[in-house]
Amino acid sequence: MKTTDFEVFITSSENYYEMYRLSALVQWKGKLLEYRSTLRLLKCINLSSNKLVGQIPQELASLAGLCSLNLSRNNLTGHIIQNISQMKNLEILDLSRNHLSGAIPIDLGSLNFLSVLDLSINNFSGKIPLSTQLQTFNASVYAGNDKLCGVPLNECPEDESTLVCPFTDHGKGYTNEEDEDTFVTTGLYVSAVLGFILVESSLGKLQHLNLSQSNFVGRVPHQLWNLTNLRSLHLGFNYNLTIENLDWLSDLHLLRHLDLSLIDLEKVNLLYSMNRLSFLSRLCLVGCNLRRIISPSLHLTNFSSIPLSIIHLSYNHFTNYSINNWLFNFSSSLIDVDMCGNPLGGSIPDAFRNMMSLESLSLSNCAFEGDILKSFKNLSRIQSLDLHLNNLTGQLPELFETLFASNNSLEILDLSENKFSGSLSDFTSFSSLKQLLVSSNKLNGSFPKHFGQSSPLEYLDLSKNELNGSLPDLTSFPLLRYLYLMNNKIQRRLPESIGELSNLKELCLSFNLLTLEFSSDWTPSSFSVGFYCTFKLHVGTSFPRMASISK
Numbered sequence: 001m002k003t004t005d006f007e008v009f010i011t012s013s014e015n016y017y018e019m020y021r022l023s024a025l026v027q028w029k030g031k032l033l034e035y036r037s038t039l040r041l042l043k044c045i046n047l048s049s050n051k052l053v054g055q056i057p058q059e060l061a062s063l064a065g066l067c068s069l070n071l072s073r074n075n076l077t078g079h080i081i082q083n084i085s086q087m088k089n090l091e092i093l094d095l096s097r098n099h100l101s102g103a104i105p106i107d108l109g110s111l112n113f114l115s116v117l118d119l120s121i122n123n124f125s126g127k128i129p130l131s132t133q134l135q136t137f138n139a140s141v142y143a144g145n146d147k148l149c150g151v152p153l154n155e156c157p158e159d160e161s162t163l164v165c166p167f168t169d170h171g172k173g174y175t176n177e178e179d180e181d182t183f184v185t186t187g188l189y190v191s192a193v194l195g196f197i198l199v200e201s202s203l204g205k206l207q208h209l210n211l212s213q214s215n216f217v218g219r220v221p222h223q224l225w226n227l228t229n230l231r232s233l234h235l236g237f238n239y240n241l242t243i244e245n246l247d248w249l250s251d252l253h254l255l256r257h258l259d260l261s262l263i264d265l266e267k268v269n270l271l272y273s274m275n276r277l278s279f280l281s282r283l284c285l286v287g288c289n290l291r292r293i294i295s296p297s298l299h300l301t302n303f304s305s306i307p308l309s310i311i312h313l314s315y316n317h318f319t320n321y322s323i324n325n326w327l328f329n330f331s332s333s334l335i336d337v338d339m340c341g342n343p344l345g346g347s348i349p350d351a352f353r354n355m356m357s358l359e360s361l362s363l364s365n366c367a368f369e370g371d372i373l374k375s376f377k378n379l380s381r382i383q384s385l386d387l388h389l390n391n392l393t394g395q396l397p398e399l400f401e402t403l404f405a406s407n408n409s410l411e412i413l414d415l416s417e418n419k420f421s422g423s424l425s426d427f428t429s430f431s432s433l434k435q436l437l438v439s440s441n442k443l444n445g446s447f448p449k450h451f452g453q454s455s456p457l458e459y460l461d462l463s464k465n466e467l468n469g470s471l472p473d474l475t476s477f478p479l480l481r482y483l484y485l486m487n488n489k490i491q492r493r494l495p496e497s498i499g500e501l502s503n504l505k506e507l508c509l510s511f512n513l514l515t516l517e518f519s520s521d522w523t524p525s526s527f528s529v530g531f532y533c534t535f536k537l538h539v540g541t542s543f544p545r546m547a548s549i550s551k
Contacts, residue, residue, distance in 0.1 A: 042066055044506045046484075048094070048287050049073040049417075050442070056100075061086045066520050068092040068506070071117065073305065085110045092116040099123060104148075111135045120144045122147060127156045139213065139262070140235050152213055154239055203227065206294050210234040212259065217243050226249040232373040236261030236284060248271035261286035261312075274306065282310040286338075290316040290325075314362070315341035324349055331355045340364040340386065348392075349377045355379065364414070369393070373402050380405040384412040388437065395422035396443060400430075408432060416440055416461065424448065424467065428455040428476060435459040439484065443467050451476040470512075488509040 032201045042063055048070045049127060055078030056071065067089050076098040084090075085107035091114060103121040103277035105283070106355040108114075109131025117137050121144035128134055128142060128150035139152045144298040149156035206227050217240040224233075225248035233252065236259040243263055249255075250273040258280065260270075265288040274280065290313070308330045314325075318339070327337070331354045344366040351373045352361070361379075371394035376385065385403075399420065403410060410430050416439040423445025427436065429452065439461045457477045461484040474480065481503050498504075 034106065038543065044068040044508070045071055046070040046508070047074070052076055053079075056081050056095075056441045057084060063087060065089055070094040071098070072096045074098050078102075082107075084108055087111065088113070090114055094118045095122065096120045097122075101125065104128055106131075112203065117141050124148045124260055128153065135403045136453040139239075151215070152237075155215060168533070193209065205229055207231045212261075213237040218242065224248050228252065228254070230255055232257035233490065234259040235263065236286070238263065243268055246270055246273045250276040253279075257282040259284040260288060262288070264289045266290065278305055279307070279486055280305050283308060284310075284312040285316070286312055286316040290318065292318070306330070309333050309357075310336040312336075312338040313342070314338045318342040318344060320344045320346050320349065324351070328354070332357070334358055335381075336360040338362040339366060341366070343367050345369075348372050349386075352376060353378045356381070358382055359409075360384040363390070365389040367391070373398060375402075376406075377402055378401070381409050382406045383432075385408055385410065386412070387418065388414045388416040390418050390468070394420060396420045396438065396441075397422055397425040400425055400427055403430075406430070410433070413437070424462065426450075426452050428453045431455070433457055438465070439459045440464040445471075447472050454478065458503075460484070471495060475500050477501070479503055482506045484508045485512065488512055490514055 002311070006357045043065060044067060045060075045063075046068070052071065052074035054076065056076060058081050058140055060066075060069070061081050061083040064086060066087055066092060069242050070092065072094045073096070074114060076095075078100065079102035080095070080100065082105070086106060088111065090111050093111075093116070096118040097120070099122065100119075100480070103126035104119065104124055106129045109129050111133065114133060117134075119142055120140065124142075124145040125147035126149070128148065130151070135151050135194075137152070142148055142153055162261040204226060207229055208231060209227065210232070212234045213236075216235075216238040219242045220235065228251060230252050233255060234257070239262055241263050243265060244261070246268055249258075249270075250470060253276055255277050256279050258277075259282075261284050265285065270290075271283070311327070311330070311334065312470055316537050320341075322344075323339070323344070327339075328349070328351045331351065334355050335357050336359060337355070338360075341364070344363075346368070348363065348368050351356075355361075356378060358379055358385060359381050361376075362384075365388075366388075367390065369391040370388070371393065372392055376382070379385075382403075385406075396415075399415075403413075408430050408431055411432050412432075412435045413433065414435070414437040416437045418441050420438065421442040421444055424438075424443060424447050426448045427433065431453075434456055436457065436459070440463070443462070443465035444467070446467065450472050451474075453476065455477050458479050459482045460480065461482070463484045464487040466489055467485075468489040468491065471485070471490055471494055473495050474483075480499070480501050483501075484506075486508045489511070490509075492515065494509070498507075
């Protein structure tokens with residue numbers, strides 16, 4: 001059997017990997033051929049959390065076939081590359097948490113396939129270019145850039161005038177210099193007319209009011225207490241709204257949904273008014289600068305009758321001490337809890353196991369530590385569990401056993417960026433699991449010899465661990481689309497059966513000790529693979545056919 005060595009490599013300099021210097025050496029029928037056009041086959045680049053420095057290489061713009069570029073959580077400086085519009089197939093662009101600066105290029109708005117964008121926590125400045133694409137993303141995509149303005153963020157200074165709302169009257173701008181409250185009241189009227197086909201006199205019958213992401217400024221008018229029939233009130237993502245008190249909230253006694261996200265509520269005694277909202281089921285207070293959820297003088301029994309089922313309190317300043325007693329008061333009714341980005345600290349409370357109806361729980365980036373063997377023992381309905389970016393420890397197989405009650409319900413499990421150790425045990429007993437992320441942990445064992453049953457898994461990320469041994473047959477995952485195994489110690493041969501994964505889109509095996517030996521008649525199913533680090537492939541005579549399929 002004839003074999004071919006196929007080597008893909010990159011060069012590095014001072015910890016900065018220059019991916020654009022990629023080439024392929026192919027030994028074919030006694031001749032050594034070098035291909036420099038293989039970059040056009042590259043589909044995915046993920047170099048997040050690698051302490052990269054310097055500027056983004058301009059040569060990346062030539063990767064016309066690239067679909068996903070993730071350079072987040074590094075120390076990159078400079079500007080977004082010029083001619084980024086050449087990357088016409090780009091669907092995902094994540095440059096968040098760097099030190100990039102300058103204006104967002106107009107070309108970025110011409111990427112028609114861009115569906116995921118994150119430019120948050122950088123030093124971008126100027127106005128966000130107007131396009132049919134860039135304004136479709138929510139404000140969180142651009143958050144953390146203090147000198148950035150324009151839709152969906154605040155208005156730019158050069159655009160500001162006495163007009164504080166995009167509302168005109170017969171071509172003339174409406175002004176509110178005399179009474180700051182008049183504008184928001186008019187805003188309610190406009191929303192009622194356009195969204196609910198109502199007239200001003202019928203506002204008292206209004207049941208649903210959504211003014212989120214409307215660039216409102218000024219004080220929220222106290223006249224809201226007149227809307228006593230409101231079932232839902234959404235004022236979130238209006239960064240310049242001011243709420244001085246919420247005494248009027250208690251008059252909205254029929255309210256079921258309340259969203260005040262990204263409005264500063266640090267000095268507002270919000271929950272003092274909640275004890276009369278006996279129908280409230282959904283509460284969203286994301287990024288409201290809250291430090292405590294309840295006044296010490298307010299008894300928890302006042303909330304026992306509130307049927308809260310959804311609580312989103314992410315990116316505030318809560319600690320375990322300031323939130324736990326209030327939160328666990330709703331254990332029997334909660335189905336969705338998001339507390340990510342709060343400095344909760346300590347161990348994950350065992351009381352979470354009493355939330356028997358819980359379907360979604362996000363506790364990422366909460367400074368939790370220790371093991372979690374008791375915390376989620378009884379969660380038989382949980383579908384999504386996000387614990388990434390903490391300091392959690394323990395053996396991964398034992399954690400899987402702890403989650404046994406969720407074998408039939410769990411769909412998404414994110415344990416990445418923790419300190420879990422041990423081997424990867426057979427997880428196909430989770431019959432609904434679609435995404436498993438355990439990257440950047442301390443897994444130091446091997447893979448199971450085989451997986452017990454067919455699984456609906458679509459996304460598997462085990463990168464940046466110390467997994468060793470050989471990779472087992474993966475045909476138990478016929479729906480697998482994304483497989484990330486880079487930065488481990490995986491050895492021996494990659495099984496030929498990987499060619500049967502017809503749905504596979506991204507395969508990342510870099511920084512391992514893998515050897516691929518294909519038989520002469522081996523032909524993979526159609527999938528797109530992005531190789532961008534050093535390893536060797538020993539392939540048979542079917543390589544030219546495989547290459548032509550890949551193109």
